[in-house]
Every structure is written in C-alpha cells, then in structure tokens.
Amino acid sequence: MNKRTSHILSAIFKQLRSRPTYESVGVDNYRLLLEKSAIAFKPDKSVNRVPVRIKTIDAEWLIPLHHHENRIVMYTHGGGYIAGSINSHRDLASRIATACSAKLLIFNYRLAPEHTFPQGLKDVKTVYQWLLDNYGNTHKISLAGDSAGAGLTLALLSGLLMEKSPLPVCSVLISPWIDLECKNKSHIKNQEKDPMLTQSVLKKTARLYTDQDLSNPLISPINNNFSGITPILIQAGEHEILIDDSRILAQKLKASGATVKLEIWEDMFHVWHYFAKYLSEGRQAIQKTGAFIQQYS
Template sequence: MASPQLQQAIDVIRALVSKVGSIEEMRALNEKMALPPEPDVKKEPVVANGVRAEWIAAPGAAADRVVLYLHGGGYVMGSLNTHRDFMGRISRAAQARVLGLDYRLAPEHPFPAAVDDSVAGYRFLLEQGLRPARIAIAGDSAGGALTLAILIAGRDAGLAMPAAAVCLSPMIDLEFLGESMKTRKDVDPIFTPDAIGLLGTAYLAGANPRTPLASPLYADPKGFPPLLIQVGDHEVLLDDSKRLAQRARAAGVQVKLEVWPEMIHRFQTFAGFLPEGQQAVEGIGKFILEQIP
C-alpha cells in the first residue's frame, strides 16, 4: 500500500496542472515546485563543452565515480534548479559526484539540440580524464530518453560506453503507441495523451517521431551497458519502460526493470517528501555502486 504522502502529492499535482496552459506557465510551475538541496550538498557551476552544467556532491562522494544526469521536463521545461535536490540525493546514495546538464529546451531549441548538448556533456567527462568504467548516465522522463540517446550516439561515434545507465520513467516513443497511454490515462495525474503529445510535437518540430535519437525505443540497443529502469504503475508511459526492457534484453543487454505499484511519473524526484521516492533513490545508488564498485 502506498504512503499517505503519495495521495497528498497527487492532490497537489492535479490542482496545479489544472491551472496550467502555456509552456511558460508549465516552466514557472516546475520551478515553483523545486525543492532546495540538503544543506551539506555542495554545488559548483561549470561549462561542459559549451553547455551550462553543475557539479553536485554530497559528503562521501568519490572523486572518480561520476553520474552524468539529464533532467526531465518533456524537453520544454526543467533545469538544474528543479533537480538540484534530487541530484544531491543521487550523489549521496551512489557515493558519486553528479554532473547535471542544463541542456537547451524546445520549442526555442528543438531536436536535436538537447541530444547534441547531452553528448557534449559525456564527451566533457571523457576529456576530463574520467574512465568510462567509472561513469554512469541517468535521467528522468525526457532525460531518460537523452540517457539512451547518449548511448546510441556515443556508440555510433566510437566512444567507449559508460559503466551503467539509469532510466526513470523514460519518454522514449514520441509516437506514444504504448497500450498504457489508454489503460493508465485515468490514474496518471501528470500526463494525458493529448498533453504529452503536445510536448513531443514541440520538441520534434517536424522531425520523424521514429528517429532513434528522438525516440530511442526504435534504436538498436546492442552494446548498451547494464540498465536500471524504474517506472510507476500509474503512468501513461509505463509501456515505454516495458518495451525498452524487452528490446534491450533481446539484444543481450543486462536489464533490471522495476515497476513500482501505484507510483506516478518520475515519482523518484519527489524523494524529499515521498518515502517511495527515497526508497527508489537508494535502489539507484545500490545499482550504480554494483556497476562502479
């Protein structure tokens, strides 16, 4: 049974979402909901190959264990500010430094701007002398898709693969063909099929929705590092994660798929007040430590 905090969060989210119309309003709401990081978490601004970024480190973070993090927000919103608390929790759980990227957003910067910035961030880490075997890549929602896009583009460019990748409620099919778009539409408090379709349209700006770097579900996952996929059972994107796991396993990739009962889209990022979110964070940290001892 889910915690009481989950229903409280759902009630607040539904009330706020009902008042939002434009992208500008969505961005403002997202920033308003941002939680401050825990007091002992340190942050340091940096420019990663032209992309604004930030090093986040909790006490005990190993200098040579790094998580490259891509925030969610449907490609049109989200920032370092909205995810700073979450990245600090990842740093603590994984005992790793986290490099958060402030990639360019649509519709001002449509596909492939976010992919280009994300790959630039991974190249930045390699250029800093960090070994790929000591790097994990992670992201939620659109950031989960960008995590996979880095693997696809990096592999095709001959870059060494990181040690692990973590996808949280990844938004990886911009045609939105998963059956859960229908079966979960009445229980998802964040997305409706129409609303999520508008985000995809803003990002694609006319590009083919089956382009693998935009919709990684349609990419060949051969050669990917071990994947952790976490998703809530009450979100319309549930089947994106299930289909990703199936395709990756068929390609010989080590996959750990976790479907969390009653949880909503990117519930992990609510770890500051949602017990299940913090439990998921601890699981993410354990997975990363298993891959990067």
C-alpha cells in the same frame, strides 16, 4: 501500503492533478511554475555545489560529503523537453549523488520549442564528451536521467552505439519517455490512474520538440538496436501512462543480450522520486539507484 503513505500519495495526486499544463498557461509560465516548485525541495546542505561552464552550457557538480573520488554520474533532468533545469532538479540529483556516493554533474541543455531536436541532444553529447575528455581515463562514468531526461540519456546511448564510441559503465532510466509517438496501450489503460500525464498533451509536446519523423531512434530511442550496450536499470511507476515504454525497452534490451533490471513500483506515478522528501518510496527507489550504480562503478 500503510495509512501514512496512502495519505501522502493522495495529497501528491491532488496537487499533480491541479497543476496546469503548458497548453493552459504557455511554455514560459509552465517553466516558471516548475522553477517555483523547487522551493519546496531544498537539497541537503552537506552536498557541495560547484558551478562549471562546459562551452556554452551551464553545469553544476553536486558533491556529497562522503563520495568515491573516482565515481561520476552525469544526470540529465526531465521536463518534457520543454522545461526543467539544474535548479528544478537539484534536490533529486543531490539525493541520487548521495545514494551513489558519487560526484554528480547536472546541466542545463537547450529546450524546445526555441531549440528543437537535435539541439538539446547535442548539448547532452557535448557534456558527455567533456567528461570523457577530462575524466575518462581516471573515473568510472555512469548516466542517469528522468522522464525526457531519461529519453535524452537513451538517445545519447543510441548515438554512442551507432558511432562505436566509448560507453558509460552503466545507466539508470527513471520513468523514461522514449517513444514520442505515444502509441503504446498503457496510454489508454492508465489514463485514469496517471495524475500527471495525458497522451494528448504528450503528443503535442513531442511536436514542440521536433517536426521530424518521431520514429527516428535518436528521437524515440526505444527504436534503436541495443547490441553491445552496458547495464541499464529502469524504474517506472505502475500507474504511469508510459509504463509500456519501460516494459518494451526491457524486452528489447534482454533480446539484445544486455544486462537490464526493470523495477515497476506498485501504486507509483511518473518520477515519484522527485517527491522523496515526503514519500518513502521515492527515497527507497533512489537508494536502489545508488546501489545499482555502485555495483558497476
């Protein structure tokens, strides 16, 4: 790591550690803070924004100046199942769209605790089915998501496998939160290294999302059988408390015969891609995401 990267990481870590949790400010204020943080991450103006309504769901196409006309990415934003939006993740999603040379669709799914499981997942399924109905015969559709959005992406895939429904050509999971029981060893091993997440807050957040059995494979999709799944790229930071989720998932995917690529990024934290404007490793990881999706679409 060079001095500049070390300096930037230190500044980001300091900012993340000072950020309040939903417990300290309440869910509404927590959401508002995430929305306000988007001011520092304005997307490239060359990426065209086209609003679209999918039944009751607000969505937005992000279309780079140069894109492959028949390549679509469906992006599900993170936020712990309780926060996040098109606005908060527009810069990150725009960067991914550009790296993929694809039209990318980002959308607002229903959030907990007002809308508990399976309401948010139903919205994710609705958007995917809309893409299949309107573009399935003419376009190659990929999935991508970060954190809880990666969890919803994998839950969608779990449901598609169970129902034997059409699958995307590939998927990318960025720092996935896919075991809501929060039981893996990295929660303890990395608790001093992770500047963003704690096991106790995640466990409480999981209970805002649902009071049902957390081992349900549509809630904790790490518990699914992945036989027949299409290729998956997993990117995770070395210092995340969630790193074991990614390692275990990669092992399960390989055991099922799936094509899987696991990238563990040295010194990185949860969804470091979000800081791509300032952090070269974020830009590099997004480029690898783009290369992976282009490989299959």
